[in-house]
Amino acid sequence: MCPDLSLSTSLPKRQDAVLLGMASINKDEPALVGTSPELDKAYQKTFGVTVAAMATAVGAVAKQGTVKALPALDGTRLFVVGLGDADVTPDVVRTATGNGLRAIAGQEGVEKLSVAVSLELSDPELIQAAGEGALLGAYRFAPLKAEADPVAVHLVTLVSPVTNAAAKDAVATAAIVSEAVYQARNWTNTPPNLLYPESFANAARAFLKDQKVTVEVLDEKALEKGGYGGILAVGGGSSRAPRLVRMSYAPRGATAHLALVGKGITFDSGGLDIKPAGQMAGMKYDMSGAAAVIAAVQAIAAAGLNVKVTAYAAMAENLPSGTSYRSGDVLTMFDGQTVENYNTDAEGRLVMADAIARAGQDSPDLIVDVATLTGACMVALGLRTGGLITNGEETSDLLLDAAEAAGEDFWELPLTEHMRNQLKSTVADMRSGGSNRWGGALVAGAFLERFVPEGVSWAHLDIAGPAENVEEAYGCTPKGGTGVAVRTLVALAGQLAGR
Template identity: 60%
Template sequence: MSENLPQVGRVSSRTQPTKPTKENEPVPTSALPSLTAASSLPRNADLLVVGLADTSDGPVLVGVPDDVEKAWAKRHGTSLLASAQSMGAAAKPGTTVVLPSTPGVVVTGLGGVDVTPEQVRRAAGNAVRAAAKVAGDRTLSVALSLETLEPEVLRGAAEGALLGAYGYAKETREATKRPIGSLTVLSAAKDAGAQVAEAATVATAVARARDWVNTPPNALYPESFAEAARALARDARLDVEVLDEKALARGGYGGILGVGGGSQRPPRLVRISYAPRGATTHLALVGKGITFDTGGLNLKPADGMITMKCDMAGAAAVIAAVRAIADLKLKVKVTAYAAMAENMPSGTAYRPSDVLTMYGGKTVENANSDAEGRLVMADAIVRAGEDDPDLIVDIATLTGACLVALGERVAGLMASDDETADDLLDAAEASGEAFWQLPIPDEVRANLSSEVADLASSGKTRYGGALTAAAFLQAFVADGVRWAHLDIAGPAWNGGAPYDYVPKGGTGAGVRTLVSLARSLAQRSGT
């Protein structure tokens, strides 16, 4: 896979033809606009983004420079607020209007005047998407003025703007044009440049994960995905190790080999290590990397298979996150594992009722070949435990049951204890991602009993599937190690229309939470 990944500062101001994806060829990837901070409106700005917020005295515009307000009133004979309201502007989040002028003005709803970072992140994303729609044949320069001073709010505006500008490069011979070429965040904060740079690092990581999820599965498969991860890690001088099918067989990785055995494309296990000097806390990340999931011999229905290139979103999240953590120079040791396989039906595919010997020696009765993610994850979790981490966090598009329980925009969280769960929930809240804690009751663990192996891969009933999957994974966590499981089956893929800063297709779910968790662990250790 091409490693021409989105980089902050790369401006797509010209069109570039691409060609349709072929087997084993690099695929085009997206580009993010350049992002800078400034204290005043750039002269070359095509559009200015301002906010509209509700107050006790009525709606007010937020972030309008005085000279813009005066010029608007002189030119149009009315206030900017009156003009915006006449065109349907409202403080309601998600509402945007574009007022033509020089520069044009985008008015985006903020909700209440006391905004949270996530409110600003969403408002900025909506504004930039609205700007892209009116670009036409031009590549626009957009400035955002939302009175951002606090670091978290400033980063939220910058992240939302960049993520709202994201667009996956379509596989086509037609020229691909980028509607947004540059973004400028206006702020009077003294450290605005540093905050915007940090936001750009996080947004780049999310875009990287989105790109991998959106890549067609004939171009992204275990070998090419592993090589992309290797290149990304080496570019940041991170330690990286890739186990191929021979190394996996020598090591006894029965889960990964079993799942990947039905495909002509053999599996891989990628290990990336970031170990900064002075770090006192060790975080292990484990991601599910099923590059395509047919369901194996328990074949999925056709309409349930079309989006299954998304089943590697957990691996994409941990690889992108560890690179961002390294780029931010956070003082926390992080070891990321990405378990990669393609789940296909064939004469060499693993069967329901097969008994697999997992890494570490535990045996598992395979109950359903479409419950493959937990098997590759179990091998990786055991291996991660050998690195003596303080905390293991695994992330996966693991169960449809979690999507049924929490919907398409909320991820599930299960953990070894409430304190660990609280750490993850705090990190998710700080990053603007939605998670909800679910339990792992004792009766669910008992439901995994097997008469022919140490445990079964699935329960004996169809109820509580997300809880059962988590209970299975916990059985492979080393004693005494804190652990959390993130089921992102819902929010990892957006099959509907874009909203806020979320595009159609891959969303990059979980990346921001993992980076936020690493930041909090580094701060807690006092380094």
């Protein structure tokens, strides 16, 4: 459960923990950020020194990524997080508060803490970043135990001298976005025996029920009737039939129309081209794109952004059986194009192609698809950076600006004629992959591009690397499912809505 978030002009009198900052000023001179005369007076009375002096004594520094605990004051624990240079950016604040709240929430035996974040937040962008960092840093996936673990943090208060309408809007946005990211993380962390196409579709409907979002779920009969050859082929090997979830948010007066498409492979064994055991363990995360899209739609609607959004989550379980599709099969896709399948472990592009083609029928201004699509993207960009492929420079700029504002890392990859030519087939309109292993992320992007209607702007986000954090937690990113792309998609919708 996402903690509550509030705004205050001063440090609340009774808090379980207070997060302060240490910044570097005047040629690397450290300075404590966020303390108050009242706090200093109480600290001097108890310990004989100011909070700043104690922070220096215990080794608190301005270096980003550092967190130091100070002696408690009347039951209130004080923590100091490194901010780096005093001229902080929203991303620095988001990361720092994430580090601080992870440290606070990670204490042994804590539950239902109230935490004040006092970092001299002076403008709405910094307030929103601090709110997101704090809430996302406090995230813990609830283990599936007979007796649930207690919630570590239940309330975060941001201390700021600014409490005007813009500041309050920033707090509200941070809470909405963080709740959406929490849900995306929870879905991606859920074991695949509990989250499969039907249950995932039901969960999406339940999550959106309180918003002005119309939800339609296409089951296997509707998919067959509609000609969704890619989704049906991928899901054909499992006893759990595929689903396509269509979501529509259409506020009155919206002038821009954004289409979102998410990959929802609830478990990917590789199909008949089965994965090695070591590569199969993390394949519950192969639905991260769909989780991000569904969560983003909820946040966009909850924030009341004035942009029309039509979204599709293509859900299937890719398993080997007597009814599995094969390498070499020719599939007829939703838009009538035929595809020579080259590998049953390249299933994501097939379900995405059907959903992108369907999204194109809604006449959007921009289609953005999100998928844990290729290991090749991870080889190229590592585990923390997603790939971006688009069909136009303006679209690239728009997506990169949204990602920067959201504090998520994407890097643009090229789409060349050479890669497009890798898809030539002698038995169908195209192959689903190239004739060699090189440039796999680019070939996959070129394949998806074939299903984008002519004249429609399109962007592809390959989140194969950052969707799961297999290393230690950092900033506001936990170990496990990260909920990556939710913040970028919400920021993008905000740009299109003129906010």
